[in-house]
Amino acid sequence: xxxxxxxxxxxxxxxxxxxxxxxxxxxxxxxxxxxxxxxxxxxxxxxxxxxxxxxxxxxxxxxxxxxxxxxxxxxxxxxxxxxxxxxxxxxxxxxxxxxxxxxxxxxxxxxxx
Amino acid sequence: xxxxxxxxxxxxxxxxxxxxxxxxxxxxxxxxxxxxxxxxxxxxxxxxxxxxxxxxxxxxxxxxxxxxxxxxxxxxxxxxxxxxxxxxxxxxxxxxxxxxxxxxxxxxxxxxx
Numbered sequence: 001x002x003x004x005x006x007x008x009x010x011x012x013x014x015x016x017x018x019x020x021x022x023x024x025x026x027x028x029x030x031x032x033x034x035x036x037x038x039x040x041x042x043x044x045x046x047x048x049x050x051x052x053x054x055x056x057x058x059x060x061x062x063x064x065x066x067x068x069x070x071x072x073x074x075x076x077x078x079x080x081x082x083x084x085x086x087x088x089x090x091x092x093x094x095x096x097x098x099x100x101x102x103x104x105x106x107x108x109x110x111x112x113x
Numbered sequence: 114x115x116x117x118x119x120x121x122x123x124x125x126x127x128x129x130x131x132x133x134x135x136x137x138x139x140x141x142x143x144x145x146x147x148x149x150x151x152x153x154x155x156x157x158x159x160x161x162x163x164x165x166x167x168x169x170x171x172x173x174x175x176x177x178x179x180x181x182x183x184x185x186x187x188x189x190x191x192x193x194x195x196x197x198x199x200x201x202x203x204x205x206x207x208x209x210x211x212x213x214x215x216x217x218x219x220x221x222x223x224x225x226x
Contacts, residue, residue, distance in 0.1 A: 042219050048212055048213065091157070098210070102159065
């Protein structure tokens with residue numbers, strides 16, 4: 001079956017522009033996670049969706065970051081007015097339930113010039 | 114807030130030698146513990162996890178880890194490594210309700226022939 005997919009795989013943008021990153025989780029997975037992996041650093045947890053519950057947004061690094069999950073499936077991470085420090089690989093993961101293994105997507109490499 | 118420390122950023126080891134990758138966490142509440150592996154040019158995948166029960170957890174590819182609550186550690190071990198184990202390994206901690214995950218900065222295991 002299909003795994004977690006993310007698009008685009010690479011995104012180059014200019015400082016100040018808005019970007020949208022998309023995540024398609026595995027069908028039937030109720031939990032969805034967004035992470036950021038900066039060069040030479042570990043994964044930084046951003047946000048988590050579980051079913052139809054309101055997400056905990058406290059992990060988002062600034063109010064320029066927002067995320068939504070429509071219909072309990074596809075999720076979009078939006079970064080407004082991008083800055084150079086936003087350059088990183090953005091990873092999405094999904095799991096069947098909260099106690100289950102997270103399956104990671106290939107990531108979106110964002111470069112802000 | 115929790116934090117996860119992986120003191121060794123790189124671990125070189127010869128094939129068939131034993132290896133231990135160290136992970137320490139800081140938390141005053143119950144947590145769950147995970148090890149993930151990222152092979153070159155591949156996505157993250159779960160190696161093993163500790164949720165409850167036996168403190169010695171066995172994972173895929175012959176890896177195991179031991180949860181030590183008094184030392185707040187979750188070190189990963191393998192008695193005999195292979196070239197194919199060359200990868201980056203991440204330790205992670207989540208709260209009891211799984212609404213946030215904290216990852217270490219990763220340890221690159223380089224297995225030499």
